[in-house]
Amino acid sequence: MRINAVQLSWFRGAAEPVALDLNGKSMAVYGSNGSGKSSFVDAIEYVISNGKIEHLAHEHSGRRQEKAVRNTHTPEGGKIFLSIKFRDGTEHKVKIGADGHQTSAGPPTIAMPAWEYRRTILRQHEAAQFIQSTKGDKYSALLPLLGLQPLERAAENLRQLAKSIEDQSKLPEARTRIADAAMRRNSVFATDTKEEILAKVFDLHTKYCPDKAATTEARTRCEELKTSIAARVNASSADQRRHVALNDAALLDLKAHIDAVRTANGKLAGAVEPLIAEKLQVLESTGAYVDKLDDQAAVNCPACGRPIPVDAFEAHIQSEREKLQGVIHTFNTCKTTIATLCNTVRLLQTTLKKADLKSWQDELADGALAPNLAYLDKIDSEELRKACGEDELKAIEENLISLIDAAASSSKAAPPDAQELSTAKQTVDVVAEMIAAKAQEAAAKRAETLISFIGALEKSTRAEIKAQAKEVIDEISADIQAMWAILHPGEPIDNLQLYIPADADKAVDIKLRFHGVEQDSPRLTLSEGHRNSLGLCIFLAMSKREGQSDRPVFLDDVVVSFDREHRGMIAEILKEHFNTRQVIVLTHDRDWYADLRVQLPGNDWGFKTLLPYESPDLGIRWSHKTGTFDDARSLLKDRPDAAANDARKIMDVELAIVAEKLKLKFPFVRGEKNDRRMAHDFLERLLAEGRKCFQKKAGADYGFHADAMKAIDCANRLLSTWGNRASHSTDVVRPEATALIDACECALGFFTCSSCQKLIWFADAANQEAVQCGCGEIRWRYGKACK
Amino acid sequence: MSRAESWVTAVITDAKAVHPLVTGVVSTWMENLLTGELRERQLTKTELTEIAKQLLNDMVPAPPVQETKQ
Numbered sequence: 001m002r003i004n005a006v007q008l009s010w011f012r013g014a015a016e017p018v019a020l021d022l023n024g025k026s027m028a029v030y031g032s033n034g035s036g037k038s039s040f041v042d043a044i045e046y047v048i049s050n051g052k053i054e055h056l057a058h059e060h061s062g063r064r065q066e067k068a069v070r071n072t073h074t075p076e077g078g079k080i081f082l083s084i085k086f087r088d089g090t091e092h093k094v095k096i097g098a099d100g101h102q103t104s105a106g107p108p109t110i111a112m113p114a115w116e117y118r119r120t121i122l123r124q125h126e127a128a129q130f131i132q133s134t135k136g137d138k139y140s141a142l143l144p145l146l147g148l149q150p151l152e153r154a155a156e157n158l159r160q161l162a163k164s165i166e167d168q169s170k171l172p173e174a175r176t177r178i179a180d181a182a183m184r185r186n187s188v189f190a191t192d193t194k195e196e197i198l199a200k201v202f203d204l205h206t207k208y209c210p211d212k213a214a215t216t217e218a219r220t221r222c223e224e225l226k227t228s229i230a231a232r233v234n235a236s237s238a239d240q241r242r243h244v245a246l247n248d249a250a251l252l253d254l255k256a257h258i259d260a261v262r263t264a265n266g267k268l269a270g271a272v273e274p275l276i277a278e279k280l281q282v283l284e285s286t287g288a289y290v291d292k293l294d295d296q297a298a299v300n301c302p303a304c305g306r307p308i309p310v311d312a313f314e315a316h317i318q319s320e321r322e323k324l325q326g327v328i329h330t331f332n333t334c335k336t337t338i339a340t341l342c343n344t345v346r347l348l349q350t351t352l353k354k355a356d357l358k359s360w361q362d363e364l365a366d367g368a369l370a371p372n373l374a375y376l377d378k379i380d381s382e383e384l385r386k387a388c389g390e391d392e393l394k395a396i397e398e399n400l401i402s403l404i405d406a407a408a409s410s411s412k413a414a415p416p417d418a419q420e421l422s423t424a425k426q427t428v429d430v431v432a433e434m435i436a437a438k439a440q441e442a443a444a445k446r447a448e449t450l451i452s453f454i455g456a457l458e459k460s461t462r463a464e465i466k467a468q469a470k471e472v473i474d475e476i477s478a479d480i481q482a483m484w485a486i487l488h489p490g491e492p493i494d495n496l497q498l499y500i501p502a503d504a505d506k507a508v509d510i511k512l513r514f515h516g517v518e519q520d521s522p523r524l525t526l527s528e529g530h531r532n533s534l535g536l537c538i539f540l541a542m543s544k545r546e547g548q549s550d551r552p553v554f555l556d557d558v559v560v561s562f563d564r565e566h567r568g569m570i571a572e573i574l575k576e577h578f579n580t581r582q583v584i585v586l587t588h589d590r591d592w593y594a595d596l597r598v599q600l601p602g603n604d605w606g607f608k609t610l611l612p613y614e615s616p617d618l619g620i621r622w623s624h625k626t627g628t629f630d631d632a633r634s635l636l637k638d639r640p641d642a643a644a645n646d647a648r649k650i651m652d653v654e655l656a657i658v659a660e661k662l663k664l665k666f667p668f669v670r671g672e673k674n675d676r677r678m679a680h681d682f683l684e685r686l687l688a689e690g691r692k693c694f695q696k697k698a699g700a701d702y703g704f705h706a707d708a709m710k711a712i713d714c715a716n717r718l719l720s721t722w723g724n725r726a727s728h729s730t731d732v733v734r735p736e737a738t739a740l741i742d743a744c745e746c747a748l749g750f751f752t753c754s755s756c757q758k759l760i761w762f763a764d765a766a767n768q769e770a771v772q773c774g775c776g777e778i779r780w781r782y783g784k785a786c787k
Numbered sequence: 788m789s790r791a792e793s794w795v796t797a798v799i800t801d802a803k804a805v806h807p808l809v810t811g812v813v814s815t816w817m818e819n820l821l822t823g824e825l826r827e828r829q830l831t832k833t834e835l836t837e838i839a840k841q842l843l844n845d846m847v848p849a850p851p852v853q854e855t856k857q
């Protein structure tokens with residue numbers, strides 16, 4: 001959406017309301033340093049960035065930048081506001097309180113706060129920022145243009161979903177329980193086959209559940225058996241119950257669990273210790289890695305610090321990730337084995353504290369195992385879960401194994417019926433565990449399949465992101481190359497490209513060819529001026545990509561480091577690539593501004609100049625002229641000699657353009673050769689040729705433009721006298737300088753038609769040997785007919 | 788069919804071919820998620836947990852349908 005006007009009141013350099021009137025057109029604005037040009041750009045940034053202006057973000061500007069955004073001389077009751085009016089008649093208004101608090105309202109269809117700063121405004125110091133930013137930042141800057149946010153979100157959601165499934169399915173714990181059940185099976189049934197085990201269950205079921213002969217499913221049989229056996233135990237004598245309980249304790253395989261924790265701890269230490277040592281190297285190697293990025297033949301891996309060829313980098317990173325995954329798995333296994341040990345300890349506590357074992361405990365309390373019983377009472381399984389090192393394992397081993405042995409020893413003296421009941425109970429418990437483990441194994445397999453499936457979807461999504469990003473990036477690269485070719489025709493720096501590095505996600509970098517040699521970064525070889533030039537091309541190529549939105553583009557003093565040759569070509573880029581967009585160019589470069597006035601088409605572009613800044617009370621002020629003589633006038637009061645000298649410099653520049661456009665008999669070459677010619681040379685030539693060539697309409701025909709020649713002659717005489725004196729001494733008084741400035745401005749003014757306001761070279765005349773203004777009121781005949 | 792939709796269908800088909808144990812319910816649901824909810828916003832942990840639970844449930848193959856005689 002095109003902007004019609006940007007109005008400021010007591011904002012930054014502005015005092016009473018001042019407007020940059022654009023009327024939907026592009027605009028070149030000239031203003032000397034400090035004249036207030038950037039205040040208009042600040043206003044746009046203020047709205048886009050929700051009340052923040054990046055270059056004002058510092059400790060002195062206040063929490064809401066209130067000390068920086070308001071004019072220092074805002075009078076009491078002075079209203080600070082911004083207004084951006086659009087071509088469709090809508091307006092975005094911002095009121096700013098003295099404390100910096102802002103009230104902002106704008107049309108939702110335009111939604112200025114959603115505009116991307118990095119594709120709307122380019123300031124002088126930002127030109128090379130993109131080049132110097134990290135690969136990740138480059139990618140972030142490009143991401144909105146790529147239109148890939150939905151896919152990025154999908155990929156991230158998939159990654160998180162896989163993690164969530166892993167958490168929900170408790171895979172490591174399930175695997176440990178499955179392994180535990182297998183261990184118990186081997187301990188109780190040794191090499192018995194599945195059928196033999198089920199036959200045992202069948203026999204027990206027949207014996208203990210005679211009334212439920214119809215049950216055939218093993219799981220149900222086990223459940224029925226558990227109930228029946230528990231009922232029999234409860235109905236048995238105290239002595240029998242004591243033996244069953246002792247047998248329960250004796251069957252707890254605490255030693256195996258201690259060994260499992262010890263093994264897992266050992267594995268974890270084995271995995272973690274070298275990993276920690278390796279990771280310590282990362283800090284060192286990361287620095288070395290960054291230093292060596294310029295030489296991509298071999299780099300130090302940021303994960304482990306080892307030198308590695310770039311082509312092997314991706315595989316190496318993958319192996320590092322797998323190594324880390326291995327450690328995570330070992331860590332989880334260790335946690336699970338500790339949890340199992342804690343559960344076993346708690347089960348031992350519960351079992352030995354059963355009322356049925358009260359007499360047995362009393363016997364132990366008077367004997368050598370009294371301390372062991374006290375230890376069992378005191379041990380906190382939750383604390384053990386947090387810290388279970390070798391000291392804790394040894395204590396458990398020394399104190400609790402002997403208790404289990406004692407229980408086993410006592411249970412051996414059990415009467416046969418109690419022994420039989422206990423064995424049946426053990427058989428049923430282990431078979432029930434095996435059945436549960438089988439179900440868990442199936443669930444774990446399903447979870448693993450699901451995680452792998454979602455991982456594959458994430459991988460494909462990331463591949464699609466890369467593929468789509470490449471398409472867009474290639475298109476942007478083509479524009480960068482085209483713009484670079486305009487700025488640097490025939491130069492041996494070419495093939496500039498944005499690209500996605502093969503070894504990274506969410507990264508973009510720039511490469512180029514320098515005198516035929518491929519370079520991985522512009523920072524290797526490009527000068528500051530070239531880097532800024534490339535930065536400008538990248539900014540414009542990215543902004544161009546948003547063509548459909550028709551948002552304006554602001555270029556604020558972006559040619560500071562450009563030399564004249566390259567600076568002059570920017571207008572060509574604007575004409576070729578931005579002819580349908582609104583562009584606002586602000587500059588303090590008078591020569592470039594003069595060039596732009598000539599180069600850019602007057603139908604699409606407007607030209608304005610700001611008066612030099614005098615005081616915050618007066619604020620930003622526009623000159624009523626498009627020329628730059630007001631700069632010279634601002635010096636009249638204190639330094640008339642400088643004012644006259646300034647006028648001469650303006651004439652040097654402006655007349656060089658006039659001479660070139662009117663094909664005066666000089667070898668007119670744009671650039672430095674004309675820089676050595678003075679205004680006086682051009683005026684002499686204009687006077688010599690103008691008497692025949694400069695014509696004004698008189699009725700149906702054309703006649704000699706006497707007024708123009710008189711003005712040119714006057715300017716020439718004053719420049720030869722007072723102008724030269726101003727250049728070589730300070731002996732020029734204010735009236736002389738005033739007359740000189742007025743004469744120069746008047747002389748140049750004759751090259752613009754007073755009727756149609758177009759320059760005399762606006763169009764070729766019909767006979768192709770003359771140029772004329774838009775309406776044909778004035779013309780310059782340079783062809784044979786003039787001789 | 789938009790580019791996004793046709794791409795998702797192809798991706799699901801490829802992944803399903805490599806993971807034949809994934810049920811039809813899960814692959815259909817993932818296809819819907821990939822063209823919709825997963826793209827629209829970053830899901831919260833609670834939402835992801837809920838989806839994870841349901842997906843795990845849906846990974847259990849449906850019991851075979853028994854034919855009934857009229």
